[in-house]
Amino acid sequence: MKIVCIGGGPAGLYFALLMKQHNPVHDITVVERNKPYDTFGWGVVFSDATMDHMRTWDLETANEVQQAFNHWDDIELRFKGRTVRSGGHGFVGIGRKKLLNILQARCERLGVHLVFETEAGSDDDYPDADLVIACDGIHSRVRSQHAEVFRPDIVTRPNRYIWLGTHKLYDAFTFDFQRTEHGWFQAHIYKFDENTTTFIVECPEAVWRAHGLDQADQQASIAFCERVFADNLQGAALMTNARHLRGSAWLNFQRVTCEQWWLRNRHGAHVVLMGDAVHTAHFAIGSGTKLAIEDAMALTRQFQRLGDTPDRLPEVLAAYQEERRVETLRIQNAAWNAMEWFEVCGQRYCDAFEPEQFMYSMLTRSQRISHENLRLRDRAWLEGYERWFARRAGVPVAEGATPPPPMFTPFRLRQLTLKNRIVVSPMAQYAAEDGMVGDYHLVHLGARAQGGAALVMAEMTCPSADARITPQCPGLWNEAQAQAWRRIVDWVHTQTDAHIGVQLGHAGPKGATHAPWSGPGMDQPLEQGGWPLLAASAQPYLPHGAVPRAMDRADMDRVRDDFVAATHRAASAGFDWLELHCAHGYLLSSFISALTNHRSDEYGGSLAGRLRYPLEVCRAMRAAWPAGRPMSVRISAHDWVDGGTTPADAVEIARAFKDAGADLIDVSSGQVHPGQKPTYGRMYQTPFADRVRQEAGIATMAVGAISEADHANSILAAGRADLCAVGRPHLANPAWTLTEAARIGYTAVAWPRTYRSAKPQLESLFAREKAQGAGQ
Structure with a gap:
């Protein structure tokens, strides 16, 4: 085949050398706008795992890179004013120029044609090519x-950044x-x-503008950064390697x-995107070069598998796209989380x-x-942090003693102290x-109260007969x-x-409907035996559902x-504990x-009106509830529908309920509108709890999707929430909390006296499984 790579970055060069190595007969050309052995940019980062992959694909290149990289x-x-250090993270840093020079030299030795100082304007410039690799960067012309x-979907992010260098060295x-x-x-250094x-x-855009950096040229920006980080730099200068010094060097990251x-173009050539042209990952996790290198590996692998x-x-x-899409989205999602953390850390943390x-x-x-995973990387640092966290929770842990994991530290709210941070979610039983x-129900x-959780929440319980979801819902009327x-x-109080x-x-x-396992299923209206419904407005939840009556003041009272x-x-x-349900479309x-x-009255319109x-209900309940007992409110922090509640709204909602007497916000999402399109994944709603906690101050x-002790410990230790509610896992295993304690090797947790004979057996079982896994 005749193959042309437009762009001489890591993706194009690495693919060219892999493909030429695979089949030397291919005529492969890399077209690069810069001069031979010249490039711009500072260092790039990728992980030890990427280096391992490179050794598998081309040992000669990997050895040259290894000799040139800096590993830490x-x-x-x-x-x-403090310095905190953690080890075991395994990164590789190498100068972008050095990396590309290694790849260029390897391409030349293999017989790849390198064409420099040539601006490839289009894939149309190569009508006789069988395959055009468009790896022409984030602003890809192709x-x-x-x-x-x-x-393409291109999202410009709000933070500003400037890419500089220094001769001061860091270990x-x-x-x-x-x-x-x-x-x-x-x-990021x-x-x-x-x-x-x-x-x-x-820095955030607002901070950047407040300092006048939108009006500063590169030299002024560099001087400003030297002043801000003077204590770190200790007199060392910051440098730019940009090709000109006119205008600002501050950028906004673009997610692609x-x-x-x-596609197949009008000349019959196939054109494929690679590297930053098809996907970008924020520098916060340093995966841009990793993605480019692994794109090249994946495409070569498909040629090896299916024919070249x-x-x-x-x-x-088609196979390349299918293979890479999943991995790329995984990396991009992780990079997005990291990017957002840096965007909001000044405001939240x-x-x-x-x-x-x-x-x-x-x-x-x-x-x-x-x-x-942090324990595997640096056990001493993590145990030191667990010790700090436990002491903050009121657990006296001696220096050097094994601390409890965060999920097994107590939590106090008003006059109630929970023995740990795990809650059995309120789960409808329709019984x-x-x-x-x-x-x-007993x-x-x-059973779940005996299973180790500190707080067991009964399912949504109705204050009147017409408040029920189904005829099988419990009440307190x-x-x-x-x-x-x-x-x-x-x-529960006497036996646990x-x-x-x-x-x-x-x-x-959403009332007067079938239980999930009966008749037409969940949310489907009863054919008979129903009751009149109430709502803010006369709008059914489902298009074919019963139309509720818009509440008047008498209904509200x-x-x-x-x-x-x-x-x-x-x-x-x-x-x-009392919780008021203000979520899920109820x-x-x-x-x-x-x-x-x-x-259109005072109970609609703006968020304050809504x-x-x-x-009003929350305040009245708080006044009726004993002062020493906590009260929480469950909210839907995201409707997952355009025009609905957003996470920013959720902060305002939480502040309002806090002022009304709520002690804690139970942060859920969705189920408000049948057109919702949630983004599911492990702990997918935790970012909403995090934002509400930090910005609303509650x-x-x-x-x-909190299903493991590892999830709960990560959430709690990072300060993203104060409690973790675990639902479905507790349906499958009433003793989920005790089981997870045994799984992670935390033996200090107390079991019910009638079940204690099972404790050492379960702990030994998990210990053997862990030892066997470590030995494999």
Whole structure:
């Protein structure tokens, strides 16, 4: 084949040498705008794992790179006058110029044609090529010319950054955070050759403008950065290697994704995007070069697997796109998390966190590095941090003693102290009769109260018969129901060391429906035996559902009073914790979301208006609930529909409920509108709890796809939430909390006395599995 690579970056050069090595018959040309053995940029970073892949694909190139790279294991944080260091991270730094020079020389030895000082304007410039590799960077001309096929999505991010260098040398990947009168600046610093270090300075747009850097040229910007980081630089100068000194050198990062990665052009040549032309990853996790190198590997692998003749190109390129899309999205999602962390750290974490917790939060910013992964990397550092966290939670841990994992530290709210940070989520069981709970609920909640969680939340319980979701939902609208609940609460209090809470909620427009496993299924309206529905507006949840009546003031008074009466009954039943359900499209949620509230009175319109009635209910319940017992509010922090509630709105919602007396916000999302399109994944709702906690200044409970102790410990240790609610795993295993303690080797947790004989057996089982896994 005749192959042309437009762009002589890592992607084009590495693919050219791999493909030429695979089959020397191919005629391969790399077209580069710069001069021979000349390039621009400072150092690039990739992981030890990428180096291992390079050794597999081309040992000669990998050996040359290895001789030139700088390897380090440590990450160092400079923050608030302190220096914190953690090891075991394994990165490789190499000068971009040195890396490209190695790849250029290897290409020449293999017989690849290198054409320099040539600006390739289009794939049309090579009509006789069978394959054109468009690796012409983030501003790819080829991608732009075929935008209707590639369908790129380019998002410009708000932070500003400037890519500089210095001759001061560092022995760790260093992050330096400095506060100025207008806000925080951060520097990403790493050595990449024997005498040069990359020094990237980043800040929010507003801080950048406040310092007048939008009016500063490069030299003025460099001088400013030298002043901000003077304590770090110790007299060393910062440098730019930009090709001109006119205008600002500050940039905004652009995230690039493409729906389609390849096409056949009008000349019959196949064109495929590679590297930054098809995807970018923020420098916060240093994966841009990794992605480019691994693109080259993946495309070569498909040629090896499917054949490297022109007739095989469509199949090869389709397989390449399919293979790389999944891995690329995974890396881009991690990079996005890391990027967002740096964008908001000045607003959320820098002022609030001590250096210890700030370091942990920074290390886990991408959500790729978990709590136990940190233990593998640097056990001593993590145990030191766990010791610090435990002491902050009131657990006296002697220096050198093994500390409890974060999830097993206590948490106090008002006069209630939870023994640990795990909550059994309120999970609807649809097993009541006329609102009465019975033996099933005693067994269900009692088993989970014995399972190690600190707080067991009963399912959504209704303050009136017409507040039910289904005919099988429990209630607290009469004294008989309160007595039935008291039996369960008393059992939990006398037979376990767990606490028990109740969630009060009104189904609103989602009422009078079938249980999930009966009839047509969940959310489907009852054909008979239903009841009139209420909502903020006369809008059904499903298009074919029953139309609710828009509440008038009399309805509001009655429903509020029902909630207050149910609150008194919950207190008399002995519940330790009360939660108000204002999420998931139920009655109070229908007031909050603009998707479901179309009122023109004082209870509609702005967010403040939409919150007016739910806050009225919350205040009335708080006044009726004993002062020493905590009260939380569950909210939907994201409707996942354009025009609905956003995470920014969730902060305002949380502040309002805090002012109304809520002690904690249970941060969920979705189920407000049937057109929702959530982005699922592990711990996918935790960022909402994190944002609410930091920006609204209130304790939060994280929910959603938290299924391992590792998840919970990561969330809690990073300060993203104060409690973790675990739902479905507790359905599968009532003793989930005790099981996870054994799984991670935490043996200090207490078991119910009747079950203690099983404890050493389970702990030994997991210890053997762990030892066997380590030996493989």
